[in-house]
Amino acid sequence: MLPRVKRVLFVTSELYPLVKTGGLADVSASLPRALSGLGLDIRILLPGYPAAMTTARQLGSKKLATLTTGGHAMTLWQTRLPDSDVPLWLLDSPALFDRHGGPYQNPLGQDWPDNAQRFHQFALAACQLALGQGSLNWQPDLVHCNDWQTALIPALLHGHRARPATLFTIHNLAYQGVFDASTFWQLGLPPPLWHMDGLEFYGQLAFIKGGIMFADQLSTVSPRYSEEIQQPQFGWGLDGALRHRHDRLHGILNGIDDEIWNPATDPHLAAHYHRDDLSGKAVCKQDLQRQLGLPVRAEIPLLAFVGRLVEQKGVDLIDAVLPGLKDLGCQVALLGSGQPQLERILLEWQHRHPSQISVTLGYDEPLAHQLTAGADMLLMPSRFEPCGLNQLYALKYGTPPIVHGVGGLRDTVFDPTQYTARKANGFSFEPATGEAFWQALERALTLYRQPRHWLRLQRRGMAADASWRRSASDYTRLYRKALAACHQASRQTTLA
Ligand code: ADP
Ligand code: GLC
Numbered sequence: 001m002l003p004r005v006k007r008v009l010f011v012t013s014e015l016y017p018l019v020k021t022g023g024l025a026d027v028s029a030s031l032p033r034a035l036s037g038l039g040l041d042i043r044i045l046l047p048g049y050p051a052a053m054t055t056a057r058q059l060g061s062k063k064l065a066t067l068t069t070g071g072h073a074m075t076l077w078q079t080r081l082p083d084s085d086v087p088l089w090l091l092d093s094p095a096l097f098d099r100h101g102g103p104y105q106n107p108l109g110q111d112w113p114d115n116a117q118r119f120h121q122f123a124l125a126a127c128q129l130a131l132g133q134g135s136l137n138w139q140p141d142l143v144h145c146n147d148w149q150t151a152l153i154p155a156l157l158h159g160h161r162a163r164p165a166t167l168f169t170i171h172n173l174a175y176q177g178v179f180d181a182s183t184f185w186q187l188g189l190p191p192p193l194w195h196m197d198g199l200e201f202y203g204q205l206a207f208i209k210g211g212i213m214f215a216d217q218l219s220t221v222s223p224r225y226s227e228e229i230q231q232p233q234f235g236w237g238l239d240g241a242l243r244h245r246h247d248r249l250h251g252i253l254n255g256i257d258d259e260i261w262n263p264a265t266d267p268h269l270a271a272h273y274h275r276d277d278l279s280g281k282a283v284c285k286q287d288l289q290r291q292l293g294l295p296v297r298a299e300i301p302l303l304a305f306v307g308r309l310v311e312q313k314g315v316d317l318i319d320a321v322l323p324g325l326k327d328l329g330c331q332v333a334l335l336g337s338g339q340p341q342l343e344r345i346l347l348e349w350q351h352r353h354p355s356q357i358s359v360t361l362g363y364d365e366p367l368a369h370q371l372t373a374g375a376d377m378l379l380m381p382s383r384f385e386p387c388g389l390n391q392l393y394a395l396k397y398g399t400p401p402i403v404h405g406v407g408g409l410r411d412t413v414f415d416p417t418q419y420t421a422r423k424a425n426g427f428s429f430e431p432a433t434g435e436a437f438w439q440a441l442e443r444a445l446t447l448y449r450q451p452r453h454w455l456r457l458q459r460r461g462m463a464a465d466a467s468w469r470r471s472a473s474d475y476t477r478l479y480r481k482a483l484a485a486c487h488q489a490s491r492q493t494t495l496a
Contacts, residue, residue, distance in 0.1 A: 002480035013149035030257035034468035048092035069124035123152035148177030155210030165486035168211030177207030221387035222408030226251030255468030268369035288374030304375035309338030314381035320434030395461030
C-alpha cells in the first residue's frame, strides 16, 4: 500500500496569467487547480516578479514570513491563484526578481547574467519551506519541481533527514540551466555534488541534473517524450543519465484548462460555438480575416501557427511549405515571437504576399485564442515537442492540427492514414522534412474540400476529453510512489 500524500509544494518559474513564456505557465496554473479539486492541500511557489506582485496586491495578499538564504533576506507573500482558492506564495526579493523584462531574459532577449544566482536563491528558499522552516506551521509531504529553474531543490534536499519527497517534471529537456564550472563554486553548492552523478555535466554546471539525478520520481509531459529522451537523438546529452533512472521516469500527458479554452464561452471570440453547431466558427473566421487585413472569404482555407519562434517549433519547415500554400491560394496567419532571424524570415513572407500571409510578432493572448478559433487548420511542425498545448487547444476548437509526429504530438494527433476513421482527428507527418509536411498538407486540404468528412474530423477532436481529469489522478499516484521511494531512501540512510 502506497503512503498518502496530502500536502504538496508546487514550485514553478511561470504561472498563467501572471507570467508566461510558454506552456509551463498554463500547466502550473491548471494542474494545481485540478489537484486541489481532488482534495490535495497544494500551494504554489513562484518568484515575486513585478507582474506577480502587482496581481497579488490587486487580489489581496499577506506577509507570511521572512526567509534568509545565504545572506539574502526575502519576504514570502501569500495570495491565491486567480479564480481559485489555491494558495499562491510569492518570493519577494527585489534584487533578484524586481526588474523590467521577462522571467529569464532582459527586454533585448538576452539571458539575465545572474540567472544562476536568481534560481539558486529561489531553490534555497524552497528548501527551507520544504523542511518546514520559516515558522509557517506547514510542511509539505512532497515538493513538485518543474524544469531546470527548480531542479536544484531535489539535489539540495537529498540526504536531509525528515525531508519531503520530490518529483521533478521535465517540460523541456532542451533548457538545462548550464553555467560555467566556476559558478558551481561561486554559489557555494555542496562540493560532493560536483560529480558526474551530481550536477557536473561535461565540465560544466547543469541545474537540470539536480532534478534528474536526485528526485524520488521523474516525469515528462507525455508518454512518448519519456521514451524519446532516453535516445541520443532527443536526449541533449542527458539520455544516458535518463536511461540510468528509467525505472523512476514516467510520462503523464498534459491536460488543458477547458474553462479558459472553451469555444462555447471564450470571451476573446466574436461568436461562440460547440460541437453540435459550428456556425459560430465561421463568424470567428470572418472576424479574424477582417482583423488581420486578409480578404474575407469563407471558402479560402486559413491555416494558423501560434508559438515561440525557436528552432524547436519547426519554423524552417513552415518556411519550406509557404510557397506551395501561397500557390494554392491559401491564407496563412502566424503569431509568435522569438529568434530575430526567424522573425525576419516570416516578416519577409508577409511583406511579399500581404493578401495571403499575415504575421504578428509579439505575445498576444486574445489573438492566440482568435487564431485557434478562426483558422481552419493549425500548423505545428515541431522538431521535438515534449507535449504541446496548442494542438490540444486546436482540437477543442474544431481546428484540426497538422503536426510532426513526435513527443506529445504523436500521443494526441491521429492521422486518418494510420488510424481508423473513428479515431482520426488531424494530420501527422514523418520524417521532419518539407516534403513530408507538404504531403500531409495536401491530404488535409483534400479532406477540407469534402465538408461532411471534414466536419466529422472536427467533431472528433472537439469531443475528446483533454482536461486534467485523468492526468491529475495519475499525478496523485506518482506522488505516492515518490513518497514511498523517499521513505525507503531514508530507511537506507538510517541503516547506513
Ligand atoms: P511551449 O511551452 O513549448 O511554448 P506549448 O504548446 O506547450 O509550447 O504552449 C505554448 C503556450 O504559449 C500556448 O498557451 C500558446 O497559446 C502560448 N503562446 C505561445 N506564443 C504565443 C504568442 N506569441 N502569443 C500568445 N500566446 C502564445
Ligand atoms: C514545454 C514544452 C511543451 C509543453 C509545455 C508544458 O515548454 O515545450 O511541449 O507542452 O512545456 O508542459
